[in-house]
Amino acid sequence: MTGQHFLTNIFKAKDFSKEESELVISKFRQVNFSKNDYLLKEGDTEGHYWFVESGFIRSYVIDTLGNDITTNFYAVGDIVIDWTSFFLRNPTRENIQASMDCKCWQLDFDTFQQLFHGIQSFREQGRTTLVNSYFSLKKHSVSMIADQAKERYIRLVKEKPHIIQNISLKHIATYLGITDTSLSRIRKEISDE
């Protein structure tokens, strides 16, 4: 199984002709990251994005008090991108870091632009992917207001169990908007039930 095979799962025959799919895939370059490597650091302007073939990745921001707040997790098949920095050509506020060794497929901005303007199915998919990210973020954001921390944790465990395996309690906690101490107590409560 070559790397090319992996990307055919992303640019599927359902949406892309064989020629389109091959053209798109030929533009990607394989990049490997070791545990704790940064794909992107605060202050950089993002010039690439990646699809994750294997591994696990976390993004975070540093808030005004210097706290590390997890903003997202990326697993196999996910696109890893700072939408804002990539498209607006801005320095980012995010840090994106490999939580374990990762194999990724990288595309740069200029090539993205060519494909985006040249291939209708590519831009339809790009738009859909962005809208899906928007949707996840909104769900998370509303959940932050509407739900108790315990519910948020239970849902996370149910919906993304691989996170619990790969990420430290502290980083999961900030994603849920609570401290590691509270999350530890929530876990205990659940196991006591």
Place this chain on the structure above:
Amino acid sequence: MTGQHFLTNIFKAKDFSKEESELVISKFRQVNFSKNDYLLKEGDTEGHYWFVESGFIRSYVIDTLGNDITTNFYAVGDIVIDWTSFFLRNPTRENIQASMDCKCWQLDFDTFQQLFHGIQSFREQGRTTLVNSYFSLKKHSVSMIADQAKERYIRLVKEKPHIIQNISLKHIATYLGITDTSLSRIRKEISDE
């Protein structure tokens, strides 16, 4: 000053040729909403979006406990759109309601698609607009975790003072992730300072 003049502020000479701009603008239809009219209701699939020429609009979702939670505000010059419902052709969870009488310019999905695939500057702008929405949402979401309610309120007042004029305390409170009672107390604290 005709309505067309308003949209020339959106599709500017900077990014659009005269022909492109005129073509795009010609596809919009003026629609007026009265106070409390719904532009979109939970369960609908969004077939349009709008630009606000005058008025003020609020969007909200109903959470699992039946609480109304404000998700966004839209003012003059803003685009009013449920990105997810519009692009994924899904029934929405959002309600979008005029907070006062509004004059808007409407574009439907099929026309949008034609322009998006036909005009490069239109799709660049569309993408940028979506990315900007994503950025705002992310900022709001991180602020929810990192900042105290009082700070969030103070920043809202500073950055979007027109909201305070147009929206009831209760609806501002849910946007900030607190109850109307708490917001009332925060206001008092601030005025006591």
Place this chain on the structure above:
DNA sequence: AACAAAACTTGTCATAGGGCAAGAAAAGCT
């Protein structure tokens, strides 16, 4: 194995914000 470092748990106490209810003030209606 032995040590160091990181991750996690637990205790004590503090606090931001919630729930509920009663008034006060403002806005809408006839």
Place this chain on the structure above:
DNA sequence: AGCTTTTCTTGCCCTATGACAAGTTTTGTT
């Protein structure tokens, strides 16, 4: 103007979560 409804404020008490610190367990390193 007078009445009704909605919005906003305030009081009382409560709960979820935070802050800090001391342990404990796990993981990583030599």
